[in-house]
Amino acid sequence: MNESANGGVLVADExxxxxxxxxxxxxxxxxxxxxxxxxxxxxxIQTPRNVKLAMLAAVVFPPLGVLTAMGLLWGGLFNSxxxxxxATMYVLTGLGxxxxxxxxxxxxxFATRGPIAFFFxxxxxxxGQGPVVWWCATHRRHHxxxxxxxxxxxxxAGYEPGMVGFCKGFMHSHIGWLFEKEQPDYKRYVPDLLEDxxxxxxxxxxxxILFAGLLLPAAVSGFITGxxxxxxxGLLWGGLxxxxxxxxxxxxxxxxxxxxxxxxYRSGDESRNNPIMGILALxxxxxxxxxxxxxxARHGLxxxxxxxxxxxxxSLQLVGLASKVRLPSKxxxxxxxxxxxxxx
Numbered sequence: 001m002n003e004s005a006n007g008g009v010l011v012a013d014e015x016x017x018x019x020x021x022x023x024x025x026x027x028x029x030x031x032x033x034x035x036x037x038x039x040x041x042x043x044x045i046q047t048p049r050n051v052k053l054a055m056l057a058a059v060v061f062p063p064l065g066v067l068t069a070m071g072l073l074w075g076g077l078f079n080s081x082x083x084x085x086x087a088t089m090y091v092l093t094g095l096g097x098x099x100x101x102x103x104x105x106x107x108x109x110f111a112t113r114g115p116i117a118f119f120f121x122x123x124x125x126x127x128g129q130g131p132v133v134w135w136c137a138t139h140r141r142h143h144x145x146x147x148x149x150x151x152x153x154x155x156x157a158g159y160e161p162g163m164v165g166f167c168k169g170f171m172h173s174h175i176g177w178l179f180e181k182e183q184p185d186y187k188r189y190v191p192d193l194l195e196d197x198x199x200x201x202x203x204x205x206x207x208x209i210l211f212a213g214l215l216l217p218a219a220v221s222g223f224i225t226g227x228x229x230x231x232x233x234g235l236l237w238g239g240l241x242x243x244x245x246x247x248x249x250x251x252x253x254x255x256x257x258x259x260x261x262x263x264x265y266r267s268g269d270e271s272r273n274n275p276i277m278g279i280l281a282l283x284x285x286x287x288x289x290x291x292x293x294x295x296x297a298r299h300g301l302x303x304x305x306x307x308x309x310x311x312x313x314x315s316l317q318l319v320g321l322a323s324k325v326r327l328p329s330k331x332x333x334x335x336x337x338x339x340x341x342x343x344x
Contacts, residue, residue: 047183051131054207058128058243059178065240077233081224085217085238091308093213094246094282096124098309102284105193106136109297110313111324114198121202126213128243129250131206133193137184142254143294146269152184153177153254156270174248174255214239249281257287265292265336273305283307292336293328301333 072078100120103109121132129135138152145151149158155173159165186194193199202209217238222231261272265288277285278300284290286299286307293301298314300307316322 047134050207054210055128055130055178058210059175059247062240062244062247065236066244069236069241072233072236078237081221081230082233082237085221085234086242089213089217089238089242090246091282092123093127093242094249095309095312096120096122097127097129097246097250098282098284099312100124101129101132101135102139103297103309103313105132105199106139107295109295109326110317110322112316112322116316116321118198118202121199122209123213125202125206125209126216127246127250128210128213129247131203132199133186133190133203134183136193137186137189140189141184143291146267146271146291147258148269152180152182155255155258170255170259173258174251177254213243217242249277250284252277253281253284253287257285261285261288263288263338265289265333266338267291267336275305279306283309293332295326296328297325298327301328 069078100117101124104112104117104120124135125132130138142151142153145154145157147154147156151157153173155166155169157169159169159172214235218231218235221234221238222228224230225233257272257274257277258270259272261274261277263270263272267288269291271287271291273288274285277287279285283299283306286301286305289301289305290296290299298307298310299305300310313322313325317325
């Protein structure tokens with residue numbers, strides 16, 4: 001892997017030996033991971049009741065918000081302020097997940113200074129997709145067993161052939177897995193995060209930061225419009241509707257991107273590159289690329305594969321705010337190509 005060193009302070013130790021590039025790839029590289037047998041994958045971790053309720057509310061209430069928004073939209077109660085707040089909050093919380101939760105914390109694809117990391121992780125928490133430690137532990141486990149028996153959200157593993165089995169697997173990978181009682185073993189999957197004071201504080205503050213993510217667009221819209229109605233619309237569009245849209249974009253990476261799309265690289269699983277999700281999920285939809293090179297900060301490996309998250313990381317690198325940016329070498333990419341073609 002290529003690295004660049006622009007100075008800066010690591011948020012956590014680089015942990016070069018951290019599970020062989022954070023679970024490396026599934027399938028062909030699974031033997032290189034060396035993190036133990038399946039029976040030690042889970043532990044009786046007690047998620048606080050308020051966190052469970054908040055996560056449930058973050059799944060249940062956004063669809064109700066969308067129904068309300070559709071009614072208001074039909075009645076013409078929607079303006080440019082609502083659109084701007086919706087788009088801004090979608091991008092900010094989306095980057096919080098893709099840049100903060102995923103590429104920074106889970107895969108250590110780059111390093112950055114504490115305030116920058118806090119910014120992305122705070123907005124990732126506002127996304128309402130779970131506390132950062134739980135999210136990262138679940139994702140590292142997914143990479144270890146991708147589309148195998150112990151994958152927490154595979155649309156393929158354990159389901160019978162045919163349309164019924166497909167529908168069961170797809171729904172499980174999209175949303176059903178969220179309601180599983182089984183929890184990944186934090187000490188096994190995220191020992192580095194458990195030792196990071198900032199990350200642990202954000203993890204403990206999941207509930208208040210989640211609600212702050214709903215109040216922020218309400219406050220901004222109320223300030224711009226000077227009305228309580230504006231504040232309510234900000235909560236609706238920048239809070240609930242945004243959360244609904246981002247949830248399904250992220251969940252579609254687990255479901256859609258393991259079913260439909262192209263497989264350019266050998267990854268040992270069913271991960272696919274899906275151009276639509278590449279745009280909607282801010283670069284995460286180039287999923288086959290990601291599973292082939294999980295520690296890469298860049299998922300859209302070709303110039304035309306739009307990856308907003310990589311653009312942000314690269315911009316931070318250019319101004320000296322990101323360092324140790326990890327990318328696959330051309331030789332490594334060529335080795336993993338499913339069809340032998342010249343490296344681009």
